[in-house]
Amino acid sequence: MAQAPQPDGGGVRPGTLLSHWMTGGPDCLEVPDWQVHAYNEDFYILRQSGCVDYEKPFLYLLFGKEKVLLEDTGAEPSDAAGAVTGLIAKWLKAKGRASIELIVTHSHSHGDHVAGDGGFRGLPNVTMVPLTVEGTSEFFHIEKWPEGIGHVDLGARVLDVIPIPGHDKLSLAFYDRETGVLLTGDSLYPGRLYVRDFPAFVRSTERLVEFTKGKIVAHVLGTHIEEMAAPYKDYPVGTKYQPEEHSLDLSRGTLLELADALRSMGGTPVRMAMRDFTVWPVK
Numbered sequence: 001m002a003q004a005p006q007p008d009g010g011g012v013r014p015g016t017l018l019s020h021w022m023t024g025g026p027d028c029l030e031v032p033d034w035q036v037h038a039y040n041e042d043f044y045i046l047r048q049s050g051c052v053d054y055e056k057p058f059l060y061l062l063f064g065k066e067k068v069l070l071e072d073t074g075a076e077p078s079d080a081a082g083a084v085t086g087l088i089a090k091w092l093k094a095k096g097r098a099s100i101e102l103i104v105t106h107s108h109s110h111g112d113h114v115a116g117d118g119g120f121r122g123l124p125n126v127t128m129v130p131l132t133v134e135g136t137s138e139f140f141h142i143e144k145w146p147e148g149i150g151h152v153d154l155g156a157r158v159l160d161v162i163p164i165p166g167h168d169k170l171s172l173a174f175y176d177r178e179t180g181v182l183l184t185g186d187s188l189y190p191g192r193l194y195v196r197d198f199p200a201f202v203r204s205t206e207r208l209v210e211f212t213k214g215k216i217v218a219h220v221l222g223t224h225i226e227e228m229a230a231p232y233k234d235y236p237v238g239t240k241y242q243p244e245e246h247s248l249d250l251s252r253g254t255l256l257e258l259a260d261a262l263r264s265m266g267g268t269p270v271r272m273a274m275r276d277f278t279v280w281p282v283k
Contacts, residue, residue, distance in 0.1 A: 010216040012180035015039035017219065017249055024050020024240030034083045041094075042157075043179060044087060045221075045248075048074045050240035055112040058223045058248065059084075060183055062176060063091060064154020069103045071174060071183060072223060073116030081119025103152065105129040105136075107185025107223055108168035133170060146204065149211065162211055166201025167194060173208060180218035184208075188258060189222020190246035191234060192280040198269040202262045209259050217252040231275045250276060 004010040015038075022035040028051035035047045042063040050056045053075035060071040061084060068088060073080040084102075092100060104120050106113055109131045120126050129139045136142070140150030146163035160175040167187045174183040187193065187204065195201045226234050227246035235242050254276055261272055261279055269281035 004216060010180060010218065012216050012218055013040060013178050014218075015043055015179060015181075017045075017247070019247065021047050021225070021245070021248065022049060023056060023242040023245065024052075024054065026241050026243075028240075033079065036083070036087060039179070039181075042091075043176075043181075046080075046083060046087075048078065048080075050242070052077065053112065054238050054240045055224060056240075056242075057112050058221070060174075060221070061087065062154065062157070062159070063100070064157035066153075066155030067101045067103055069105060069152065069154055069159065071185075072106050072113040073104065073120065075112035076115040078116030079119065080116030081123070084120075085123070099125055102126045103129065103154075105139075106131060106170070106172070107174075107183065108171040108187075110168055110186070113185075113223065131170065136170060136172070146200075147207070160211070162208060164204035164208055166197050166204045168196070169200075171204070175211070175215070180216040182208075182212065182217050182220045182252075184220055184222050184255075186223055188220060188250065188255060188277070189224050189226075190248070190250060190276050191222075191224050191226025192278050193258070195269060195279060195281045198281060199267075205255070205259045205262055209255060212252055212255065217255075220250040220252065220254060221248060222250070227276060232273050234278065246276065 018037055031049050031051050033049050033052050037045045039045055044061040046059040048057050055075045057074055062069050070084055129136055133145050137145050140152055140161040142148040142150035146165050150161035152159050157178050162173040164171045164173050164187050171185055171187050225245045225248055229244045229246055272279045
């Protein structure tokens, strides 16, 4: 049920989210390429400016005692390596440490999430998770794709890794046990959920519902915002400046709503606008 017995925080480490994020203007000369927000001192959210690319993807950086994991590297042109390594250097200085191993992984394999990969290759203490089902399964110890659940231990911080193909054959969700945050990539976010393999997407959504039963889900965080703050409205494709956009976070309730919408289609995908997202089948 994703419930706690008392309204006492659910036993997870708290953090804060912004009510408004940088988008892409109105004056691009004044907008930095990256916005960095500390959810807490060991969990950072980066957003790429719409002045760089209209997709404005979000990246997530989670620190454990021994390793730090980065989800996604942004859209072209992406200097994610510079932004991320600079942030890691500041974290290390604040913690009085000399180094930490970085794992670079992805929510899925589409270009607006992998464009910065090249900047990380060859850096010391960096491991790149392969952009293949086989390599990803091996790295995260997923015994059977996509039904199995993988894990990665960052050092006193374990993330569950859930295969959720449908948007992309390599789509993944990450559940951070420490904060109760569920990262869902392009499979669930406030925007247009592009569904390329409808049967796989339906099964993945149902598995994610099943996985989250009995777990605290503090936030569901995807990798874009395309919805407006006004219900049932989105910004057109290509919009850089979104002054009245939806908040980033969704909830497990939104996941249940998605599962219900997919079931209602009876096996035939149709475009369906919900309050906070739109199911958008593509061929």
